[in-house]
Amino acid sequence: MTLTRRDFTAGLAVGITAPYVIGSARAQGATIKIGMCVPVTGPAAEQGLWAQNGAKLALAAVNKAGGVLGKQVELVIEDDQTTNPGIVLAFSKLAAQSDIVGFLGSIRSTQVHAMAPDVLKLGKPVMIGGTDPALTHMGNQWLFRFRPNDSYSGRVIADYGVNTLGKKKWAIVHSTDAFGTAGGKALASALEKLGTPAVLDQGYANQSQDFTPVVLAVKQSGADVLGTYFTFENDLGIFARQLRQLGVNIPWVGSPSVVAVSSTKLAGPALFGTYGVADYAEDSSEASKSFGKAYRDAYKTAPDNQSAWPYDALTILSAAINKAGSTDPVKIREAILATKKFAGAEGEYNFDQNGDGLHGYNVVRNEKGTIVYDKHIDFND
Amino acid sequence: MDLALQLLFTGIGIGAVYALVALGFVLIFRATNVVNFAQGEFSMVAAYLMVVFAVDLGWPYWLSFLLALAGMALLGAIFNLGVYYPLRHRTFLPVIIATIGASILLANSVLAIYGPQPQVLEGWFDTPGIQLGPVYLDSQYLLIIAVTIVLVIFNYWFFEHTMLGKKLQATSQDKEMASLLGISVSTMIMITFIYSAVLGGLAGILVAPVLFVSIQMGSTIALKAFAATIIGGFGDVAGAIIGGLALGIIETFGAAYISVPYKDGFAFLVLVAFLIFRPQGIFGERVAEKA
The missing domain is CATH 3.40.50.2300 (Response regulator)
Known part of the structure; x- marks a missing residue:
């Protein structure tokens, strides 16, 4: 048997690449x-x-x-x-x-x-x-x-504000992104079903540096309870501080960002006494x-x-x-x-055929910076 | 009326922040004929320096403030030597791209060192604000407005009544002539970068208690400050101040009386209107291309 130059080159190529190919295959698996x-x-x-x-x-x-x-x-x-x-x-x-x-x-x-x-x-x-x-x-x-999903959060926020806190005049403040818009709509729809349509539905753009016009709109609406869907904790922190500074102290029930660790830290006392629906509540x-x-x-x-x-x-x-x-x-x-x-x-x-695993929310409240679990509300649909 | 007064105060407050950053844009533009897109990041870096000194290390607020500004002066010098100076003989485009690159570098360096968590920086005063009749005056906004007024007066005195200020003006107007008159152009440009970095830093430190300290805080303010600079007239110190205040007031009133979600839209609508109908800005003069 004679070794041609072509055989030698092919053999050399296989010899050099084989360890890498095998190694790669092993790594992939x-x-x-x-x-x-x-x-x-x-x-x-x-x-x-x-x-x-x-x-x-x-x-x-x-x-x-x-x-x-x-x-x-x-x-x-x-x-x-x-x-x-x-x-x-x-x-x-x-x-x-x-x-x-x-x-x-x-x-x-x-x-x-x-x-x-x-x-x-x-x-x-x-x-x-x-x-x-x-x-x-x-x-x-x-x-x-x-x-x-927010069809549940909207219903829980509305139910808690109307039936537990006994408030009927709602102001809704929400981000204008997909999350905030859908959340705002879900809350507005839930309030209408409870016979207490919102007196204010106010959107805002993310990454705002100032919320004075939003706060003044809430103040002028005469609302006695506030429902919010904030996307970013930074925005929420600025809004919360300005809300309190401009003298709006009505009860506030918000989406999970209200009770997020970061919001609690940034806004400090401005968020004391607020309620939030939270998918995660430690207790x-x-x-x-x-x-x-x-x-x-x-x-x-x-x-x-x-x-x-x-x-x-x-x-x-x-x-x-x-x-x-x-x-x-x-x-x-x-x-x-x-x-x-x-x-x-x-x-x-409990996953449904749409791919939704969870069907309810916890309600928690901010007690001087500590998030305290109140109750869990589940839905069958 | 009460609503309008409250909006006016807030508009002036936020406008003063834009004005301070815009001032930094203008000074560097006058000295180098380029726009420094890292001006907003100067504000962010200074705010983080304050957090490190005043919050993490617990040093006194005034000392932290002075150290943060000193840090900004150093950053301004490094920025000049590392970003502008090597490209000073090139056209404006490579320099602008370099400043954008530096802005990305600064933002991501702070992100890498400090992490993404927004930080809280307390204001100068224990009292958050005062109620004056129907209007609530946020103490931090009051401070920002006061500092802006002081800086307007200082800039006027510095550029019109001191030899250094006149040298800086001469350099910005005609570098070759200034050089022939014995003015060290590179030193003047170095001083401009240092002063602009300190101004940007001052804006960042002042606004941090209101907006919190985050990686994005600089770019958000800088975009509006850039618009304010164009509205006021690029290269004009008074224009930057007026442009900043006008922008703050327009967007606040626009949000309250027309639409909150389109608040940023009003600022940029005004910018587009100026670019079409008065591209030289409020205070700029129409300048013909040199033959």
Whole structure:
């Protein structure tokens, strides 16, 4: 047998590349990869850090318990820059990695709307925290929500304000982004059903430096209770301070940002006495308490919904893949939808066929800076 | 009437913040003929320096204030040497791009060092504000307005009645002639950058108790300040002040009487109107291209 120059070159090429090819193949199969689009930069970078903390805490627990399908789980993070183009780019980068089996998307409804067409094209499960009710009702079977949607929050805010606090003249203040607009509409609709239509429905643009015109509108409306949907804690902090400075001290029942850790810190006494609907309330269940303790031990600070939903999302996604016994997207989807009575940090998950896992909210109040659990209101629809 | 008075006070307060940052834009433009898009980040960096000194280290507020301004003077000097000076003989475009790059670098450096959490910085006064009849006067806005008035007077005195101010003016008007007269142009430009960084920093420190300290605070203010500079007349100190105040008042009244969600729209509508009908701004003079 004679060795030709061509054989020698081919053999050399195989010899050199083989270890890399084998290594790469081994590396690809060594872990189960889950992608995460999260704001590392931009206005919600802080919230993004909390989300990563929650996801990493779940990741550690899942891996400690043996991982998924006998392999360790790896989280691949991409910065969504807190913008719609940013999350589309981040998701496309992650989607290009064929070995990623599932994703954690955004808590911002606007961003989920932006990425939704690409999610549909890719056909892999994406866990989301955005609360615009439309997100799971627009024919996209790959979106799974790990927070209760705003049709519930609107009803809980309205019910608590009208029936518990006994207030009838409502002023609604909401962001004009997808989340705020949907939330404002849900609250207005719930109030109409209770026979107490809002006397003021006031939108504002995110990242405002001054809320004096909004506060004066609330003051002039003669409202005796305030319902809010704020997207960013910074905006909420400025609004809260100006509200109190300009002498508006009516009861305030708001969406979860009112009782977020960051808002409580920024606004200080301006938020004392306010009520909030919160998907995460540490004292609402044993699972919530246990998550709260684990989070405090790991990060030396109290968690809120920003970290609770990614924790639940990664936990349930991992359990679903194990249950499906495969990384086939259709089987994972079926396993997520079959998840019932799962005790998560955010509450008890019972997925419906739309992909909504939670169907109620906690009501909490700010008692001199401490968030105190009041009650949980669940719905059957 | 009560509503209008309250809106007027708030409009002047927020307008004074735009004016302070706009002043920094104008001074650098006059000295170098380029727009420094990192001016807003100067405000953000100074606010974070205050947080480090006054909150994290617990040093006295006045000392933290002086140290933060000293830090800004140093940053202004470094900015000049690192961003403007190497490109000083190039056209304006590379310099502007360099300032945009520096702005991104500053924002992300602070993000990397300090993290994304917004911070609370208390104001100078223990009393948050005073009620004067129907109008609530926020003490921090009162301070901002007072500082703006003082700076307008100081700038007038400095540029018109001191030798250094006259040298700076001469440099901004004609660098070659100033050089022939024995003025060190590079020193004058260095002083301008230092002064502009300190002014931007001052705006950031003053507004931080109202808007909180965050990575985005600089860019949000700078965008409006840039619009104020164009409205006032690019390159005119009085124009920057008037433009800033006008913008603050217009957007506050526009939000209250027309539409809150389109508040930012009013500011930029005015900007577009000026660019179409009076591109030289309120105080600018129509200048023909040199033959």
